[in-house]
Amino acid sequence: MSDDGAGGRKPRADVVRNRAIILQTAQQHFQLHGVGTSLEAVAKDAGVGPATLYRHFPTREALLAGVLQLRSEELLVRQSQIAAVADADEALKQWMRALEDYFSTYSGLPEPLMVAAREREPGNPLTLPCEELIRTTEHYLTEAQRAGQVEDWVKGYDLFLAANSMAWIKSTGAGDETSLPGLRKMIENGYRRP
Amino acid sequence: MSDDGAGGRKPRADVVRNRAIILQTAQQHFQLHGVGTSLEAVAKDAGVGPATLYRHFPTREALLAGVLQLRSEELLVRQSQIAAVADADEALKQWMRALEDYFSTYSGLPEPLMVAAREREPGNPLTLPCEELIRTTEHYLTEAQRAGQVEDWVKGYDLFLAANSMAWIKSTGAGDETSLPGLRKMIENGYRRP
DNA sequence: ACCTGAACACCGTTCAAGT
DNA sequence: ACCTGAACACCGTTCAAGT
Numbered sequence: 270m271s272d273d274g275a276g277g278r279k280p281r282a283d284v285v286r287n288r289a290i291i292l293q294t295a296q297q298h299f300q301l302h303g304v305g306t307s308l309e310a311v312a313k314d315a316g317v318g319p320a321t322l323y324r325h326f327p328t329r330e331a332l333l334a335g336v337l338q339l340r341s342e343e344l345l346v347r348q349s350q351i352a353a354v355a356d357a358d359e360a361l362k363q364w365m366r367a368l369e370d371y372f373s374t375y376s377g378l379p380e381p382l383m384v385a386a387r388e389r390e391p392g393n394p395l396t397l398p399c400e401e402l403i404r405t406t407e408h409y410l411t412e413a414q415r416a417g418q419v420e421d422w423v424k425g426y427d428l429f430l431a432a433n434s435m436a437w438i439k440s441t442g443a444g445d446e447t448s449l450p451g452l453r454k455m456i457e458n459g460y461r462r463p
Numbered sequence: 464m465s466d467d468g469a470g471g472r473k474p475r476a477d478v479v480r481n482r483a484i485i486l487q488t489a490q491q492h493f494q495l496h497g498v499g500t501s502l503e504a505v506a507k508d509a510g511v512g513p514a515t516l517y518r519h520f521p522t523r524e525a526l527l528a529g530v531l532q533l534r535s536e537e538l539l540v541r542q543s544q545i546a547a548v549a550d551a552d553e554a555l556k557q558w559m560r561a562l563e564d565y566f567s568t569y570s571g572l573p574e575p576l577m578v579a580a581r582e583r584e585p586g587n588p589l590t591l592p593c594e595e596l597i598r599t600t601e602h603y604l605t606e607a608q609r610a611g612q613v614e615d616w617v618k619g620y621d622l623f624l625a626a627n628s629m630a631w632i633k634s635t636g637a638g639d640e641t642s643l644p645g646l647r648k649m650i651e652n653g654y655r656r657p
Numbered sequence: 658a659c660c661t662g663a664a665c666a667c668c669g670t671t672c673a674a675g676t
Numbered sequence: 677a678c679c680t681g682a683a684c685a686c687c688g689t690t691c692a693a694g695t
Contacts, residue, residue, distance in 0.1 A: 284678070309668055318680045323670070383635035427645040430638060434628040441577035444624060451621040455653030463657050478659070503687055512661045517689070 288325050290315045296336045303376035304333055330381055334394035344371055358418040361409040362457065365432050368402065372436030379437040403429050423460045431456050482519050484509045490530045497570035498527055524575055528588035538565055552612040555603040556651065559626050562596065566630030573631040597623050617654045625650050
């Protein structure tokens, strides 16, 4: 499960400290300047050389995946809240909002997630979290379909794309307070059984 | 109407030639490498210095707007084809596809268009074409609403965002042959009157 | 008035040298 | 084994010098 070190027993103290400070700093920079922020600035702000950052996280996606892992707990909290919802259609709706919020955590996050969702190759570190999100979406979707509240032709992947698109619209700044609900209404009316 | 020169009478021959070759080269590079392509490479390939490109098109958006103007004729062709469609709902549907195709001409085009659609300021050269597209969308929408085929709460801007999102999904590579029609179906079912 | 190419700043990525 | 900072390559943007 550990993605650092060469399989040895005891990871050196400075290594785990560096990894932690890099992740923490990256999280702040992503929050402030979006996922396209300068990695050089992250390294400098974390007090490490650029090569150290690259050793820990070979690609920007790897760093992003590491940061997102810190945020995954919040999603579990949302899921436990949704578990208390009796109506399957309402549960699906709330999960869609949770997805949308999750995708909106950092500016520019939707794009790499979309790319990772396409290429199912394990080379991309974002593929795994994406697949998990799609699986969860399929779960809520199936429940709603079993209750006869959602059309049978709807797929979990479609809803994943839809939620991601909503976050992207928010990310670009388009989509004011009136247009976003309008879009949501269109999507919801589109998949719900009349 | 002319956006080049200092309002003088006769633009110099090399100026118009440079502008033409820059636009043509940029069009090819956008097509091959997306709208985020290297402007330096465009200038070099066009046989001009980088400063010449900047003089003609001070921002990447200005260059993009110039290139898109070349493509605007195709959109007019689509409109004339749609004019032959009797059913207002079908006309709207076809216009949505035309929009989606237009947004898909270059990889990465949806994003700057979204930004331009938000900031209505005339500083962004893409604002004008965006507003025109939204106006046209409102036209087809109003017709369909007048025919009682589309919900009253739907707005032209919402459909503009939806078509742009579809193009964005295509642009990222996600959205295979099954998921894109699924999303379209969701959106169409969402705004159509049952 | 316009063009040119050099110059500057910034960033991603890698490598030789340290500990 | 890991870290460091210098080094390289690339690109956007501007400026002094040309015509």
